[in-house]
Amino acid sequence: MYPATDMIDNLPDQPRPFKVMAFYKFADLADTAAIRPELAHFCCARGIRGTLILAREGINGTVAGTDDAIDALQTFLMDDPLFGGRLEGAEIKFSTAATMPFHRMKVRLKDEIVTLRAPEANPALRVGTYVEAKDWNALIERNDVTLVDTRNDYEVSLGTFERALDPGTQTFTEFKDFVARNLDPARDRKVAMFCTGGIRCEKASSYLLAQGFEEVFHLKGGILNYLETVPREDSHWQGECFVFDERVSVGHGLIAGNATLCRACRQPLTPQDRADLRYEEGIACPHCAGDAERRLAAAQRHHQVRLAEIRGSAHLGDAARHAAQQAKARKRARREADRTTRAETSASS
Known part of the structure; x- marks a missing residue:
């Protein structure tokens, strides 16, 4: 049923320049509206990407960046007066990645850091x-x-x-x-x-x-x-462990696994899934091949991604937003240059 972990082809000695930090802490964070912009600015200024969730009950998230950037974030969370020591003892797990596993940096405000909708469940008061x-x-x-x-x-x-x-x-x-x-x-x-x-x-x-x-x-x-x-x-573990970033799965030693993500339905795919005749990269997989509407939307999106690759431009995340901003700037510069040229031509005639 589960993919064999000895098939993992991401070798431990492969260069892995990005440090990934997954962490959470149940704590009283009533001032999340004040924390959010400061936390977002701190991460963006250091090139950190990922998602952080803030709620009254605490913080949860996974982010990635350089060693220095992630170390600085950990110190900020533990020592900065903004948090007042409330995150001390947070559960933190580090791993590494060969490529940046996130497209952008997001800091979100939610009612719960993990949604159960059961007020009687309060880990800050009682856990197993x-x-x-x-x-x-x-x-x-x-x-x-x-x-x-x-x-x-x-x-x-x-x-x-x-x-x-x-x-x-x-x-x-x-x-x-x-x-x-x-x-x-x-x-x-x-x-x-x-x-x-x-x-x-x-x-x-x-x-x-x-x-x-x-x-x-x-x-x-x-x-x-x-x-x-x-x-x-x-180990009594069978298969690979799904993770919420571009690695998709990890195995023993937290080495990236063999799973990929269906870009249409977001289901994780094993090598067996990708060998299925219903699988089309970026368009459909065995889980969603029968959904015609989703298939059409995925095909259109996949076409845009391929065009972006051919042009050598970005399609997703901060890189895409930066590329779009640069394109707009170039367009404005061309318009300004055209107006200047027209004005000079008119003045000389």
């Missing part, structure tokens, strides 16, 4: 028991432990832990319905949960405790921490 990556195997090997993957279906499709329950959710808000249908505090006395970086598990564990579950565990640092910490030969 953290389990270190080195102790995770011993826990999930126990027969009296119910293991639950809290991620969405398209993420689970690339990889998961042995024996883990798949909630079959398309959004995290559906996790509440999965719990109501499939888990019982009287039967499932011990529940262990995991997610990509740990944030969803914190909220999910808080929710389960509020529903009367007594022993709730979650993987500290998430799958990413496990893949970095646990040797491949000892």
Whole structure:
């Protein structure tokens, strides 16, 4: 079902000049409107790209940049008076990338840093028991432990832990319905949960405790921490781990995996998916080939991307916006030059 991780062709010794930082912290950030412009300016001034989400309950995001830029951002988050020490102890995970994995820098304000729409779930007040990556195997090997993957279906499709329950959710808000249908505090006395970086598990564990579950565990640092910490030969992980950037997936050692992203429906694609006759790069994949409207829109977009490549210009993100600004400037300069030429010709005649 899952792609073989030994097929990964992104070798560890490949130059990887970009440092990627994924982090989150549940903390009282009531002043997000004041924080947002300062944080955006700090990142943009240092060429950092990615997405940061600010909410009253905390901060969550993944960004990438040079080593110096990311180190400076980490210091800013921990020490600047703007945050007042509220982000101390944030869960942070570093990795590297051969190319910049994001197109632009975005700082967004939301109601929740991970949307569950369950006010009773408050990780700042109560969460389950953290389990270190080195102790995770011993826990999930126990027969009296119910293991639950809290991620969405398209993420689970690339990889998961042995024996883990798949909630079959398309959004995290559906996790509440999965719990109501499939888990019982009287039967499932011990529940262990995991997610990509740990944030969803914190909220999910808080929710389960509020529903009367007594022993709730979650993987500290998430799958990413496990893949970095646990040797491949000892691992219970199967497949690759979906990540929310242009790498699409990572394997053991956090080396970029074999998955790509369908540009039409945004589903992650395995090598087997790309070998399917319904797959057309940039246009359709086995998951969306039957959607004629989406296929047409994707084909038009793909055509524009190819034209941009032929012209040697950018199509997405900050680079595209910069290229558009330059094109407008050149157009204005040409118009001004034409007006000057006409004026000089008129004056001499």
